[in-house]
Amino acid sequence: MLPSFSIVRPTSLDEALSQLAAGDARIHGGGTDLLGCLHDGVFATPKVVSLARVQELRGISRTADGGLRIGALTTISELIANGDVAERYRALHQAAQVVASPQLRNQGTVAGNLCQKPRCWYYRGEFHCLRKGGEKCFAYEGENQYHCIFGGDLCYIVHPSDTAPALAALGAVCRVSGPSSTRSVAVDALHVGPSENPQRETVLEPDEILTEIVLPPAAAGTRSSYRKVRARASWNFALAGVAMALRFDGSMVTGARVFLSGAAPVPWRATGVEQAIVGRALDAATIAAAAEAAIAGAEPLSKNGYKLPLFQGIITDELEKIAARSA
Ligand SMILES: Cc1cc2nc3c(=O)[nH]c(=O)nc-3n(C[C@H](O)[C@H](O)[C@H](O)COP(=O)(O)OP(=O)(O)OC[C@H]3O[C@@H](n4cnc5c(N)ncnc54)[C@H](O)[C@@H]3O)c2cc1C
Numbered sequence: 001m002l003p004s005f006s007i008v009r010p011t012s013l014d015e016a017l018s019q020l021a022a023g024d025a026r027i028h029g030g031g032t033d034l035l036g037c038l039h040d041g042v043f044a045t046p047k048v049v050s051l052a053r054v055q056e057l058r059g060i061s062r063t064a065d066g067g068l069r070i071g072a073l074t075t076i077s078e079l080i081a082n083g084d085v086a087e088r089y090r091a092l093h094q095a096a097q098v099v100a101s102p103q104l105r106n107q108g109t110v111a112g113n114l115c116q117k118p119r120c121w122y123y124r125g126e127f128h129c130l131r132k133g134g135e136k137c138f139a140y141e142g143e144n145q146y147h148c149i150f151g152g153d154l155c156y157i158v159h160p161s162d163t164a165p166a167l168a169a170l171g172a173v174c175r176v177s178g179p180s181s182t183r184s185v186a187v188d189a190l191h192v193g194p195s196e197n198p199q200r201e202t203v204l205e206p207d208e209i210l211t212e213i214v215l216p217p218a219a220a221g222t223r224s225s226y227r228k229v230r231a232r233a234s235w236n237f238a239l240a241g242v243a244m245a246l247r248f249d250g251s252m253v254t255g256a257r258v259f260l261s262g263a264a265p266v267p268w269r270a271t272g273v274e275q276a277i278v279g280r281a282l283d284a285a286t287i288a289a290a291a292e293a294a295i296a297g298a299e300p301l302s303k304n305g306y307k308l309p310l311f312q313g314i315i316t317d318e319l320e321k322i323a324a325r326s327a
Pocket residue numbers: 026027028029030031032033034035036051072076098099100101104107108109110111112113114115116117160161162163204208209210211235236237238
C-alpha cells in the first residue's frame with residue numbers, strides 16, 4: 001500500500017526549490033520509479049514535490065551553438081518523437097526506444113530516468129541491505145545473475161538507466177539548480193559509485209533539481225548507437241548494453257566515447273574499447289581487440305559470468321554495424 005504523504009505542485013522552479021529547501025521531501029517527475037519505491041517501502045517521505053506544473057522544465061529546443069536543450073520533464077516518448085534526437089543523436093534515440101514499456105515511456109521523464117533508484121531485488125525487497133543503511137550487500141553471495149561485473153565494491157548493483165550511457169557517450173551535460181546557485185554536471189560525472197558512497201546514486205543534493213540536459217552539437221563524422229540485450233524482448237532492464245559515439249575521418253576512428261549499461265553501479269566507461277579503436281580503421285583485428293578489451297578487469301560474481309561473452313558479442317556486433325554505416 002502507498003503510505004500517506006503530502007504532495008505539493010509548484011508552478012515555477014523557484015517555488016519548487018523553496019519547497020525542497022524546507023527539507024525532508026522527494027522530487028516527483030513522472031513518478032514511475034518514485035511511487036514504486038514509496039509503495040514498496042524502499043524509503044519513505046512525508047512530502048512529495050511534483051514538478052509536473054513547472055512549465056520551464058519542459059520542451060526540447062536547439063541551443064545557439066547548434067546543440068540540443070532537453071527540459072528535465074521531457075518524457076521518454078517525447079525524446080523518441082523529436083526529429084533532432086532521431087537524426088542527430090541516434091544513440092539517445094535508440095536508447096529511449098528500449099526504455100520500459102510504451103505506457104512508462106509516456107509518463108517517465110528524462111531526468112527521472114537519469115536519477116532512478118537501482119533495480120536490485122534485495123534493495124527493492126525486504127532486505128535491509130547496505131544501500132538502505134544495513135551492513136551488507138546480499139547479492140554478493142546471493143542471487144547475483146543481474147548484478148555488476150565492474151565497479152562493485154561493497155554493493156553490486158547495476159545502474160538501471162538506458163538513456164544515461166547514451167547521454168554520457170554523446171557528451172551531454174546536466175544543468176542543476178539549488179537553493180542559491182546553479183551548476184553544470186556532465187552526465188558521465190552525475191552518478192556515484194559504491195566505493196564513494198553506497199547509499200547515494202547521484203551527486204545531486206536533496207534540495208537540488210536537475211532542470212535540463214544539454215547535448216553538444218553533433219560533430220561532423222560522428223556515428224553513434226545504443227544496443228541493449230535483455231532477458232525478454234518486451235520491457236526489461238539491460239542485462240548488457242553499449243552506447244558508442246565514434247568520430248570518423250574516412251574509415252579511421254579519430255575519437256570515441258563508449259559506455260556500458262548492465263555492467264556496473266554507474267554507466268561504465270569502457271576506456272579499453274576506446275583505446276583499442278582510436279587511430280584505427282574498424283577492421284576485424286581491431287574489432288576483436290576492442291571486444292577483448294571490453295572485459296579486461298571484469299570481476300564477475302558467482303552467477304553472472306555469462307555477461308562477459310555477452311558484452312564481447314554486442315561490442316563486436318555494434319562496431320561491425322557502425323563501420324558499415326555512412327553516418
Ligand atoms: C516496470 C518498469 C520497467 C522499467 N524499465 C526501464 C528500462 O528498461 N530502462 C530504463 O532506463 N528505465 C526503466 N524504468 C525506470 C523508470 O520508470 C523510467 O526510467 C522513467 O524514465 C523514470 O522517470 P520518472 O519521471 O517517472 O521518474 P520519477 O519516478 O519521477 O523519479 C525517479 C527518481 O528521480 C528523481 N527525480 C525525478 N526528476 C528529478 C529532477 N528533475 N531532478 C532531480 N531528481 C529528480 C526522483 O526524486 C526519484 O528519486 C522502468 C520502470 C518500471 C516501473
